[in-house]
Amino acid sequence: MRILVSLAEQHLTLFDEAGRAIRKWPVSTALRGAGERQGSYCTPRGRHIIRAKIGSGQPENAVFVGRRPTGEIYTPELGAAHPGRDWILTRILWLSGCEPGFNRLGEVDTMRRYIYIHGAPPQARMGTPGSHGCIRMHNADLLELFALTPIYTPVDIIEGEIFPGAEK
Numbered sequence: 570m571r572i573l574v575s576l577a578e579q580h581l582t583l584f585d586e587a588g589r590a591i592r593k594w595p596v597s598t599a600l601r602g603a604g605e606r607q608g609s610y611c612t613p614r615g616r617h618i619i620r621a622k623i624g625s626g627q628p629e630n631a632v633f634v635g636r637r638p639t640g641e642i643y644t645p646e647l648g649a650a651h652p653g654r655d656w657i658l659t660r661i662l663w664l665s666g667c668e669p670g671f672n673r674l675g676e677v678d679t680m681r682r683y684i685y686i687h688g689a690p691p692q693a694r695m696g697t698p699g700s701h702g703c704i705r706m707h708n709a710d711l712l713e714l715f716a717l718t719p720i721y722t723p724v725d726i727i728e729g730e731i732f733p734g735a736e737k
Contacts (some may be wrong), residue, residue, distance in 0.1 A: 570717065572619075572724040574704055575731045576603055576612060581686070581704065582731050583717060590731075592713065594685075595695035597705040602698065603728055605666075605677040610701045611730045613664075613679045615672045617632055617724040620665035620680055622715060629708050633657040645662065648690055655701050656686040657698070659688030660715045686724075 571584045576598050583592040603613025607706030624634050632641040634657070643645060643658050664686065666679035673679065682702065689695075689705040699705070704726075706714065 570719070570722045572714075572718065572722060573731050574598070574612075574724065576614075576698075576726065576728050577730050579698065580731065581706065581714070583714065592717070594706060594710040594714070597693060597695050597697060597699045599700050599702045600698045601702075605672050605679070607676045607678070607682055612700070612702055612704065612725075613666060613672045613677070613682070613684055613725060613730060615728050616667040617664040617672065617679055617726065618667060619662045619686075619718060619720055619722045619724060621661075621663040622718075622720055623661035623663060624659065626714075629659050629661070629712065630688070631659060633661060635722060636663070636683075640725065643690055645692075648692075656690050656693075657685065657703075658690065660711050662686040662715065662718070662728045677708075686714070719733045 583595045599612040601611045605613045630643040632639045686704045688708040690709045
């Protein structure tokens with residue numbers, strides 16, 4: 570398995586061991602674009618791995634804070650009560666950079682920046698940038714991805730298109 574995230578397309582594609590694309594989902598990456606620096610609120614580029622899978626067994630729309638379930642289940646009413654909250658829902662795939670000096674260690678460390686692939690509220694728009702640096706997915710899509718990918722699955726985040734010139 571291998572994951573490829575295109576910032577240009579706002580899609581995440583899952584490839585099997587033979588290199589065939591087997592699933593493609595819309596995502597939402599950082600509103601501020603690509604970047605690796607701590608505090609940038611950008612989505613880091615380059616080679617990563619899934620370092621941890623968090624939330625197995627939690628219900629869909631479970632709310633996470635600090636990678637721990639709060640016991641809350643997201644509802645529109647809960648969202649309205651906390652309008653500025655950056656919702657991390659359902660599952661977390663915690664990413665770790667693999668390129669020292671670019672997305673690993675020091676001020677550019679993806680894992681220390683707490684960059685995840687995670688679920689989002691139903692009204693969160695996919696296919697357009699909007700996150701604080703993470704890769705947001707619809708919860709049902711994330712549940713499928715979570716089930717299909719083991720820890721240490723490679724994740725490449727690129728600025729360009731996955732299949733240049735292909736129909737979107």
